[in-house]
Amino acid sequence: MQKKLYINIDIKRKKDDFMLSAKIQTKGGLTAFFGRSGSGKTTLIDLISGLDTPDSGTITIGDQVLFDSESRINVAPEKRNIGYVFQEGRLFPHLNVKSNLLYARRFINTALDPVMFKTIINLLGLEHLLNRRPSTLSGGEKQRVAIGRALLAEPQLLLMDEPLASLDSERKAEILPFIENLRDHLKTPILYVSHAIDEVIRLADIMVLLDHGSVIAQGEVEDLMSRLDLRPLTGRYEAGAVLSVQITAHDTEYGLTELSFSDHKLMIPHIDLPIGAHLRMRIRARDVSLSTSKPIQTSILNVFEAKIIEISPDGSSQSEILLDMGAPLIARITRKSVVELNMKVGDTIYAMVKAAAIDRHSLGLGGTHVRQTN
């Protein structure tokens, strides 16, 4: 069971001509702070860690007050018990991997539980690296050690500042499963900073959308991703509706996998996961086309009857259409089509999703863009 540790943040911080003003409430699991560079994500977690101090406001974790400008409480970073995985790893160059991993232990009174050490070492695949020097590690290995080092401090909260940003896509694909493992097997809540929407969709339960130092929206990833008004921030070309699905069958003859979600079935090219597995997948708006009548002869396998909920405001040559088919779906079509097919909010329409468009590489991540949520 995940411990529900509520994290309440309500802070202001002015830095030169940048102003961060954030009010955030989250709990357990993995919360992603998403936004462009310069949106204040890193400033925000620096403030939570105590490495930076807010001008005013409060930060509380559970019933522990870490910062309160009114009552002049400002707990030192070393006393906050918050782990921090930095973008560049920041391993101590004069210590070997094992000493890096155990660095925090000299400041902790209780002895290290050997089972916990083993678990973390195994979870992150660090066994064979223990005697190495940080300078001899690859980028991905360094990040895994950095994560292990933070976890072995037994933090009540783990901050991760774009831990994948400095890695190439192959290394990213190597680390992502480790982070998924942490999220699913450790009780520690994680605040994860990212400017890559694919990481957020794959990893996060809750998403906080930041822009120019302000919180634009926060909530479940599925909800935020289906909001058309947030599209300029969630990414115009890469984003789309996010669905939670379950694998119900594999079609070996045609090499397909059947997924189901709210009474619908969706066929996609085969993915190598067992039947019953829960996944989260994204259907990009540009891979969805619309028809006013039920298509009969079409190469497209996935056709859903849906209702038009919202048509994004005119202005460009393309329109985005939010559909409800029991789950949200977003389509991007030309504005010309919207007018010619006379689409209106409330109309019933047929949405076609091209199966071939949904594959492991459609995110350019080198991995799969679906995830296990169990």
Add this chain to the structure above:
Amino acid sequence: MFALTPFEIGAIQLSLKVAGLALLGCLPMGLLAAWVLARCDFYGKSLLNGFIHLPLVLPPVVVGYLLLVLFGKQGALGRWLWETFEVSIAFSWKGAAVAAGIMAFPLMVRSIRLSLELVDTGLEDAARTLGASPKWVFITITLPLILPGLLTGTILTFARSLGEFGATITFVSNIPGETQTLPLALYRLTQAPDGDLGALRLVVISVVISLAALIASEALSRRINNRLR
């Protein structure tokens, strides 16, 4: 064979004593000054920086004379030292150490400051988030990382102190057994009519000591750097 005379042994011992004391004073003060210059921002910082580096550019005689004025029995600091602690450093080996230390101080500060500026403060931040208080961050992260700079500073300071001449002779004079370090003994011999051989012997001794220090530091710094890479 090359057997040392009591005169030479005395000069060597005194030189090592003076340089050692100078080093002992320079290390903590140099660390503090380097820290302030590298990490703190305050009004008048460049003035402090200039002041610390003065001995590097001033003629040593000037420094020696200023010390004499300050620490002589009639000098402001000298009188205070005498009245409170009954200590006088003018014309004593302690004064020689002070002169040597002050002349070598900028070298110590520069070496430590350079390596301190190379330390990624991000590593120190990381240590804080792992539970280390600022004191422990300094001991477990900063200090090991500036070890090469400390070592360089130590060798430079030691060598500069061994060789200090101008400020020393002005401040504490050239008293055999008290303030007559190697360079001062060498100077005396060059002034004596039959001192050539003795002077040459001291030259060889100076070269051997300096070379030994340099080689030892080179070996040590290679070991440290291997640990850091």
